[in-house]
Every structure is written in C-alpha cells, then in structure tokens.
Amino acid sequence: MAKSRILVLAAIASVGLAACGGGSTSGSAANKPDKVQIAAEGPFTGDQASIGAGALRAIQLAVKDFNKAGGVNGTQVQLVIWDDQHTAQTAQTLQAKGISDPTVLGIVGPMNSGVVLGSIQGLQSASPPLPFVSESASNVKVTDQGNSVAHRVNARDDAQGPADGKFMIDQGAKKVYVMDAKSDYSTGLADQTEKYLKDHNIPTMRDQAKAGQKDFATTIQKIKSFGADWVYFADEGPEAAPFVSQMKAQGLTIGQNIQFLG
DSSP states (O other): OHHHHHHHHHHTTHHHHOSOSOOBOOSOGGGOOSOEEEEEEEOOSSTTHHHHHHHHHHHHHHHHHHHHTTTBTTBOEEEEEEEOTTOHHHHHHHHHHHHHOTTEEEEEOOOSHHHHHHHHHHHHHSSSOOOEEESSOOOGGGTTSOOTTEEESSOOHHHHHHHHHHHHHHTTOSSEEEEEOSSHHHHHHHHHHHHHHHHTTOOEEEEEOOTTOOOOHHHHHHHHHHTOSEEEEEOOSTTHHHHHHHHHHTTOOBTTTBEEEO
C-alpha cells in the first residue's frame, strides 16, 4: 500500500492545485483502487473559519470536478474533512487516523505554518509517510528540513516579505511599524519584511499582538510616538479588524495620515 499511496496521490495532485483538468479513466481494472481518500485539513471552525471555509469549498469543487472526469481509473475520490482549528495538537490527532488508514493517500493542507511545523515529523515518520500539499503555510522551515512529505503551492515568507517591503517602499514609506501575532506564520513573515525594510534603510519598530487581543490603545500610542507613516501587520486571525477600527478612532485614518498593509 505504501507504493499505491504515493502513486495514486501523484495521480490526483491536481485536486490540491486547482479545480481544473480531470481524473484519468485509463488503465486496466487491475489498476483500479478499491477506495481512494484524501483529507482536507484546515481551520474550518473557530476564529479562523473565514480563512478555512474558502479553501475547503475550493477543495470540494476540485474533487467534484476530478470525480466527474473519471476519478482514479474509475474510482471516485472520497474527501475526508479534518478541522484542526489551527492547533497542532488537534491536527496530530486527526492525522493519526489517516496514518493508520492506508486508503487515505494524502492531505490538502494544513493551512497554518504552526500546524505544519508541529505535525510534519509525524507525517514523515509514518509507514508509509503521509504527504501533504499546503495551500498557505509560508514559513521557510516547512520545506527547508528535507522532508519528502512536505509540499506547498504558495510563496514562502522569504518571497512574500521582500515583496511586501518593496511595495511599501515603492509607495513612499519612510517609517514602518511592524507587527506580528506571535504565530509561526506571522513572525516568519514579519521577520522577512522587516529585514528587507532595514536592508533598504527604512526605520522600523517591532511589536506583537496577542491572539484574541481587542484593545490596541497602547499599540496605537506607540505608533504615534514612533511617527510611522505605515503599519505592517502580519496576521492570520481576527485581530486586524478591531485594530484598524481603533486606529481611526484615535486619529489614524488609513489613506489619509497613515497607510496599512496586512
């Protein structure tokens, strides 16, 4: 089954990339698998459900199109939904089910860098290994550790960060207040962005928000004292909305006396 897990996953790799193309109906009956499952994993409920819901819908549509075109040599792909709520511990519990079930051939996800980094060794050390394709985990460590199970279709932090930094500089940024939310995703991206800004002689000030934070009065006062003309917030949770609202309430209006990128 180890060989079939890898081969059949390769055959359905397009499910994790886009809802285009279709399944293969070629091959003899002997090559037709009895059952094919892939898992969609991400934060489908909780405070990051708005991020996960769109990804899940895209995966469901891709599987539907793939199956309509014939599936894997005539076998329909079954989608298993794993709601990890962006925690590695929950992810590991869910992934254990897939590791023990040889008909689960791979994972579309996890979506969060911290979840990937917290579960990648378990997926790699499984027998056979359980591969994944993440649509959004951008931390550079995801694919820098030599694990054969790790794949992604998005740009890494060391590509996104410099691109964000260049954009702000091109828009005339003079002083940038850089924030993260203490997650593997946000700190990795903020680090890369801040490095690019500093390398190009743009003064920065670094700060962190807490998960679920709702009061940003102290942060906003720091922004004013620093004299930032840009705020960069690498955040994957719900903190940005109240933060921006409170900025405006305290006299920092985006598009007028300050700019915001997040």
